[in-house]
Amino acid sequence: LGLFFTGDRRYILFIQYDRDGNPSLCAASREMPEQLRRALWLKDVAAILTSGTLMAGCSFERTKKVMGLSVNQRLEDFIAVSPFNYEENCLLYIPGDLPRAQMGSEKEAKCLAGQICRLVEATHGHTLVLFTSYSLMGAVYNQVKDRLSFPLMEVWRHSQDVIHQFKQAQNAVLFAAGSCWEGVDFPGDMVSSLIIVRLPFPVPDPISEAEREQYPTLQNYIRAVIIPDMQVKLRQGFGRAIRTETDTCVVSILDHRAAPGQRYHQAVLETLPNLRLTRKIEDVEDFIRAKKSPDYFMS
Secondary structure, eight states, X not given: OHHHHHTOTTEEEEEEEOTTOOEEEEEEETTHHHHHIIIIITSSOOOOOOXXXXXXXXXXXXXXXXXXXXXXXXXXXXXXXXXXXXXXXXXXXOXXXXXXXXXXXXXXXXXXXXXXXXXXXXXXXXXXXXXXXXXXXXXXXXXXXXXXXXXXXXXXXXXXXXXXXXXXXXXXXXXXXXXXXXXXXXXXXXXXXXXXXXXXXXXXXXXXXXXXXTSSSHHHHIIIIIHHHHHHHHHHHHTTTOOSTTOOEEEXXXXXXXXXXXTTHHXXXXXXOSOEEEOOHHHHHHHHHHHSOGGGGGO
């Protein structure tokens, strides 16, 4: 309360409401990068930062800024080559007939449902569908629930039992959002089709709005913050596809902004490993038939 009364500019002050409408007063420091710099990086101690998502696109600049790593410090970057043969074992599918329906509209849900049903049939189930919002997930689920010939499941918040059921079913379809973009493991043929419904751009919040004030124009902010943050999240989601050196998977992106010639196509390519790109559903069917054993289609 003291921070709210004084309006201390060192903090981003906002009110957050829970599901029942109860408010919480929140304060986030504007000085976190500088605090990290003083507490860690100015110490005369060597440090190694390692993660599969430190790099956004082809650059570590976003991570350096968030972590308070100064360009004047002695920094060395290293990118470890993946042991996975993505060019051979993974296919990137961005449909050539993606409509530009208004986001959140009933038309968008219907269009997505049609694309998802075609992909599920082409890959014989074994599908994980990642959404960026629970409301869209629910709308698309209602459109497809009576149209699929494979078990269909939804993961809402903290639904570990549903994830277990999906793993046991083997050829099911799982709709997921939130934490399922990272930290869940579906090795083997369990997920042979990963569908990313929308590019995972960050949702505006008071902290991101405060960071936007640091940039002279909206375009500068989008290039420096929004796109790199989306790329990190996309890399996390893509990581659900290939979990072992022998896994094979089709990765589909159903966001028209990711298509060749569109605004974020290059940003998507910078994020993902080298993959064969197709816009034809027939190529998806051929890939699955070529890569999977007869047992795959009998489960």
